[in-house]
Structure formats: C-alpha cells, structure tokens
Amino acid sequence: MNELVFFINKGIFAGAIIGSIYALGAIGVTLIFGILRFAHFAHGDMMTLGAFVAYAMAAALAAAGVTAPLPLAMMMLPVVMLVTAGMAIGIDRAFYRPLRNAGARGIVLVMASIGVTLMLQGVIRLFAGPSSREMYFNERKDIFRIEVPGANQMITLTEPQIALFIVTAIAVVALHYFLSRSRLGKAMRAVSDNPSLAQVTGISIETVVRTTWIIGGGLAALAGTMLALDVSLKPDLSFNILLPIFAATIVGGIGQPYGAIAGGFVVGYAETLAVFNWSVLLRPIARMTDGAFEVPPSLAFVPTEYKLMVPFVLLIIILIYRPTGIFKGRVL
C-alpha cells in the first residue's frame, strides 16, 4: 500500500497540480492565439508578474499587521487578477495595438511579445532580485494528511494545492458559462472563428480584444500566484513554463479553451509520469512473484533534468500527426 500512496502523492496529485497551472496558462494563450492571432511569448513572465503583484500586496498587508484565515496572497487574488489584467491591457495598448493598427504580420507581434517578455524580466529582477522568495509571511502552510489503511505513509495535500484545485474548477466553470451564455463570450468565439464576419455583424473588436486580455492576464496572475504559493516565487520561470504551456495549447487545439484545459492536464501528467520512478510500483509485483524479475533501482522514462523534453516531444508528435490538436483547433 505504501507504494500506492507514494504513487498517488507523486504521480496523480503532482500531475494534477502542475496540470492545473498549465491549463490556466494555456487558456490565456489559446484565447490570445485565437483572437489576436499570435503566439504570446510573454505569458510566462505575465504569470510571474501576477505572482509578484500578489507578493507585494501580501507583504504590505502583513507589514500593516493584517491577519486572515487564509494566506494573504490568496485572499488578495481577485485584486491581483484585476491589477494584472489592467497591466495586460496596458501592455497591449503600448506595444501590440500600434503594430496591429499598422497592419503588421502576426510574426512581428510574436517578436514584440518577446521584447515585452524581456522587459518584464528586467523589471521584475530589478525590483525583486534574482533569488526566490516565500509567499507566506506570518501564516503557516497547512498540510492535510489522509490515513490509508494498511500503509504507514499518508496521502498528503497542502493548503495551496487544495486551493489550486478549487480555484481552477471555479475558473473553468465560470469561463464555460461566460463563453457559452454571455453576449460578450459569444462575440469572442465569433471573432475567433471569423474576425471580418464578426466585425460586419457589429461586434466591437476593441471590446473583444480587451476582454481577451482581461481573461488571459487574470488567469495568468491566478496561475502564477498559486504556483508561487505552492512552491516558491521564482523570478526566472519564463521559458521553462512557457514551453509546456505552448505545448498544452497546441495539443488542445489553438483557439479552443476546453482543449487548452485538456491539453494542460495531458502535458502536466505526461511530464510528471515521465519522470516518475516506476520501479516503486514494480517492486511489490516483483515481491509477489517471488522475484521473478529484477527491478532496476530507478526506472523513469526521462531523467528529471530532461523534464522539458516531455512537452517538446509531445509538441513534435502532435505537429507531425495531428497539427489541429485533439480538439480540432485551427492550424494557423
């Protein structure tokens, strides 16, 4: 049973946690890709930016002596999301909209987004330094343990992990209702499908673009803050998290928010299970069969340092065999 508990902790839960983060990031990327039609390379640093906004607010509140039942950074999430969304709109106004209006090709916008990502990196490191930080100030990170009969290890989940699951579920359901029921959500889908046709029917492209940045920026802030709460706040996440998010977007199908969610979990689980040491699970089977076969001490598909290969290989396989992604997105 111990092995099973280990698998649940290090395989199933770990995959769900990182999968939720990727899913939240990929929703933003896929919406931006679908509506603005470019790969947004600054999304990873936008997540870090959101996390830093949360950090700054929590630090200020903690210094003012405010206490709360939940960690301060988590309590401030709605504000953080709004602030980051506002920053995303500001970045769009300053750097992307002029290019769009000048009729630049999509690839020029990609390059501009790389410029933006470098600027964000520079600013974040200037104010926060290169070291990683703890998001908890006066609070304790609560850990919940569930006993399993017949095992001396316990299933463990920490407070931010549970919060992450809840928040992801809320975000996904809210997004679903927004996109399928609200007028603006429908307008967004229309623009994503056919911008010229949508414009002719009287949909304001400007409003749709702004909404895209609000959703994308808000969810990026959410994912960044939750990731920082779960592990720690690192300023140099950018490309390491960007590649899995792009992989999730393309696996799910570009312009497909539901696909992005599925893609996020696919990539998250693929990554976690690829570096998981499978000999842990094989050992009890070997014991039951009286050592009929030798179990090597470590049997992971990919060594941990090559974790980044997993999303990349997934991406390549999808591009070769099914460039539209599993949810039949667009091939741009």
Next chain:
Amino acid sequence: MASFTAGDNRRDLLLFAALGVLLLAVFMSQGTAYALRVTVEALCYALIAFGLSLQWGTAGLFNVGIMGFIAAGAFASMFISYPVNGAFWASDGPSLIGDIAVKIVIGAGLVFAVSRSGKLGLPKGLVTFLTLVTLAIAYLVVSQSLDPAARYIESEAGFVGGLGLPVYIGWGFAGVVAGAIAWVVGKICLGLRSDYLAIATLGIAQIIKTFLKNADWLTRGTQTVSPLPWPLPTASEIGFTAARSGYLVMTAVMLVIVYLLLQRAYGAPWGRMMRAIRDNEDAAAAMGKDVNRRRLQIFVFGCVLMGIGGAALIHFNTIFDPNGFLDLNHTFLIWVMVILGGPGNNRGAIFGALLVYIIWTMSEPVTLYIFDHIRTIGQSFGWQPPADLDSRALSMRVFVIGLTITLVLRFAPKGLMPERLSRKG
C-alpha cells in the same frame, strides 16, 4: 546583384564611419587587448547575424533558438579539435558507445519501417499507434543502456575527449551538426505557420543546452572543457596582441567571403525567388516554386552559419562552457543586431552586429557606474540598498534589449540600413 544606389552607399558609408569612430574610442579608452577581444567577438556575432538575416530577412523564418545552434556548433567543433583522450580509447568506452550506436540504428530502422507499414494496407490510426509504441520501446532500450555506459566512461576516463583534428575541420563539422539539427526541426515545422517554428526552435535550444550541460561523459558538463586549440600561431609563440590580431584577420576574411557569397546569392534568381516566397507565398507557389523545400534550404543554410559562428566564438575564448550559452546573449542580442541593422541587408547585419555588441559590452560598466551613483544618492536619503544591487542593475540591460526590440519594430521596422530592392524601369 542587389543594386546599391549612390545615395544608399553614401548613407552606409556615413554609418560605418560613425561606427569606426566608436570602435576607435573603444580602442583608445579600453586598451588594445580588450578592444581586440570585443572586435573579434563582434565579428563572430556578425557571422551568426548573417545566418539570422538570411532566415528572417530573406525568407521570413522566425528562429528563436539561435543559442541552440550556436551551442551545437560549439560542441561539434570542440569534439573534433580537442586533443585525444587516451584513457577513453584504452577503456571499454568505445565498444560501449558502438553498442549503443548499433541499437540506435536498429531502433531508427524499425521505427521507420513501422511508420511506412501503411503501404501494407494497415489503417492510418493503427500505423500511428504502432509507430509511437515502437519509438517508445526503442527509446527505453537505448536509454537503459546509455546510463551505465555514461557512468562507466565518467569513472574510467572522465569524458570522451576530442578527436585531435585541425580546428578548421572542427568548424566545418560545427556547420554540419547545426545544419543537421536545423533540417530535422525545419522538416517538422516549416509546413506550418511561422509561430510553430518559433516555439519549436525555442524548445530545441533549451533541450540542446540541457543535454550539453548534463551529458558529462560527452562534454564534461559544468566542469567545462579548456583550453580549446587555437587555430593560428598561439599567444606563447607570437605574443598576445599578435595572436588576437591574427584571429581578427581570420574572422574578418571569413566574414568577407561569406558576405560576397551572400550578396551574389541575394542578387541571383535564387535570392529573388526567396524574397518572392517571403512576400507572397501563394503567388510563389502558383509559379511552381516548392515553398517548403526552399524554406528548409534557407533555414539549414542560416543555421550552418550560426554553428560556424558559434565555433569561432568559443575557440577565441578557448573554453567550452555549456552554462555560458544564454538565451539573452546568444539569441535575443542577435535578434536586436539584425532588426536594428536592417533585416535582409547583409551590410546591415555587419553594422548591427558591431554596433550592438560594442554597446552591449560597454553597457556593463556604464550600468554599474550609474547604479553606483544611485546607491550613493539613495544612501544619503537614508535608503538601504539591497546587497545584490549590482546583479539587479545588470538586469536593466535585459529591459533595454526588450525595449529596443519593441521600439525598433514600431518605429523603424526596416532598420538603420533598410533592404534595397532593385527596381527596373
């Protein structure tokens, strides 16, 4: 030939004259040895910038994995030219590696055969599935035998070592390796929109770097390999300045040769066809041009230049350090060089490379100087500066690179030396 009008030439001449003055100022203020180093490195960067100018300027291909191709070229050159490691060849290492190589060949053959089994009438989904399963099994077998072999080599011989061949063969091989990687990446991504190429090149660059950093048996990883052989008479033979000057002349000659070849290609029907594909893919395809094949060709050419440039760069510093390859210095800096100089204009690439690299190296002391003053002023107001202010200050250079990219794209999309198109009649 690409036609340069008299007005264009005068403008270029003025810009290059200004650059010459800047270079002279560096020589006067920083001393000959340091200035020679900056100039040689800038010329190596110019070679790499040619590669990017070819890809982006002539064909509109978006490569953000330049660092990976530089690192691959650098490694290839190190492997060819570093002295032979006798301990490795005396051990069982070569036979272990041969064993793995045979397994890789068999595995690749099997995967290829299965992927072609559609010809036997199997349904497409099944073929895909079987291919992936074969690939996974082949991968597992190879990776399981790679691990003990790597550990054996590390404990017996340190690392594989080099082949001890002349440096120029190493540089040629650098181009071959970078080109081969580019061929695989391009084959997969070039049929799709350029965004995919950007994502894939970004990924491959990170993976190449991770591999070189962790494969201690092949590259000594973070322990670095040095000293790399110097292709010309060394400093101990003819003196420090003379050795560096020799290297400078050699890179300059290489640069001029590549420049002349590129100018010819640009003016030839081949160059016209490439610009046609870049500017209107559908029209070019309708005229019977094989768009994807041409793009693959130019992508590989560009990456070959990047590989050679990377090799030239590390041989000058005589150290191969996988951790020294950075996205910022080896990808985005080159992007700034090309878009600032003028994409599609080879003179622009040289100009951009020299200008940006000089500014880049000089910006380090300047930034530290400015922040030193900020610290003094702040402290007089009772501000407690963080201990790592210097490393934070240097991150401002990242910000400036990003800002330059966005500003150039918005206000000078054609760069300082715009591409010149010949207009007849």
